[in-house]
Amino acid sequence: MVNVIGISGSPRIKGNTTLLIKKALESAENAGANTKFIHLGKLDISPCKACNKCKETGFCSIKDDMDDVLKTISDAQGLILGSPVYFGNVTAQMKIFMDRSRPLRIDFSLRNVVSGAVSVGASRNGGQETTCAAIHDYLLIQDAIIVGDGAPAAHYGATGVGGSVNDCKNDDLGLETAKNLGKRITDLAIKINK
Numbered sequence: 001m002v003n004v005i006g007i008s009g010s011p012r013i014k015g016n017t018t019l020l021i022k023k024a025l026e027s028a029e030n031a032g033a034n035t036k037f038i039h040l041g042k043l044d045i046s047p048c049k050a051c052n053k054c055k056e057t058g059f060c061s062i063k064d065d066m067d068d069v070l071k072t073i074s075d076a077q078g079l080i081l082g083s084p085v086y087f088g089n090v091t092a093q094m095k096i097f098m099d100r101s102r103p104l105r106i107d108f109s110l111r112n113v114v115s116g117a118v119s120v121g122a123s124r125n126g127g128q129e130t131t132c133a134a135i136h137d138y139l140l141i142q143d144a145i146i147v148g149d150g151a152p153a154a155h156y157g158a159t160g161v162g163g164s165v166n167d168c169k170n171d172d173l174g175l176e177t178a179k180n181l182g183k184r185i186t187d188l189a190i191k192i193n194k
Contacts, residue, residue, distance in 0.1 A: 002189040004033040004078030004182070006118075007069075009094025011041045012084075016120040016162035019169065020178040021082045024118060024158055027182030032190060033078060038069060040093040045069070048099040058106045066100045073101075074109045077189040079144065080181065081135045082118030082158075085127035090134050098138045110142040114189040116149070116181045117156060120174070122163035132156035147188060149180035157181055 006025045010017040018039065025035040043065035053061035060066060073079060083090040090098075104110055117135035119128040133156065139146050149155050153173075158181045160174030161167065168174050 002033050002077035002186060002193055003075060004028040004035050004080065004186055004189065005038065005073050005076045006035065006080040007038045007040060007073070007082065007097065009040050009081070009083040009091045009097060011091060011093060012165060013039060013041055015084065015165050016160055016168035017082045017084050017118060019166070020118045020120060020158050020160050020174060021080055023175055023178040024080050024182030027179040028078065028186040031183045031186035033186040036072060038072065040097055043069070045096055045100060047096050048102070054103040054106065058103055060100060060103055062100070066097070069097070070101060070104060074104060076113055077193050078185040079110070079113050079115040080118060080185065081115065081139070083131055083135065085119060085121035085131045088127040088130045090131055101142070105142060108143045110139070110144045112192060113144045114147060114185045114192065115139045115144040116147050116158070116185050118158040118160075118178060118181065120160040120162050120168060122161070124161050126161070128159035129156050132159065145188070147181070147184050149177040150184040153177060153180065
C-alpha cells in the first residue's frame with residue numbers, strides 16, 4: 001500500500017485549503033492509499049537561516065517541528081501540497097516548509113514521489129494557477145513526479161474558490177478537482193511502486 005501525505009500551508013486551521021486537501025486524501029484512501037494530513041499552521045517551524053549545515057550534514061541545524069515533517073514525507077509515495085493564494089503565490093508557511101525541506105534534496109528523497117498541488121483563491125481566476133505553478137516548481141527541483149487532477153478536466157491540480165471559511169463546501173468544481181487529484185496521485189503511485 002502506498003502512503004500519500006497532504007500538507008496544508010494555510011494559516012487557517014479549518015479553512016478551505018484544509019477542506020480540499022482532506023477531500024483529496026479521502027479520494028486517495030478510496031483508491032487504496034494510507035494517508036496522513038499535516039497542517040503547517042499548527043506547527044512551530046522557523047525560517048531557514050542559510051547556515052548551510054544541511055549541505056554538510058544532511059540535516060537542518062534548526063530543531064523544531066520540521067524534523068518530524070521531513071521524516072514523514074521522506075517515507076511517502078504520494079504528496080499533496082496545498083496553499084491559499086497570497087498575492088499570486090504560496091503562503092509564508094508553505095514557503096518556509098519548501099525552504100526548510102532542503103535536506104531532502106541532498107539525496108533527492110522526493111525523487112519519483114507522485115505529487116500534486118491544491119490552491120484556493122477568492123475568485124475562480126484568483127491566482128490558483130500561479131500558486132499551483134509555484135508548488136510545481138518546488139516539486140520539480142525536488143525531482144518529484146507532478147500530476148494534475150487528470151481527465152476530464154486536466155487542470156494544474158485542485159483549484160477552489162473561497163474567501164471565507166467553508167466557502168469551498170459549495171464549490172462543486174473545486175471539490176471535484178480535489179477528488180480527482182487524490183485518485184490520480186494514488187493510481188500512479190501504485191503503478192510505480194508495484
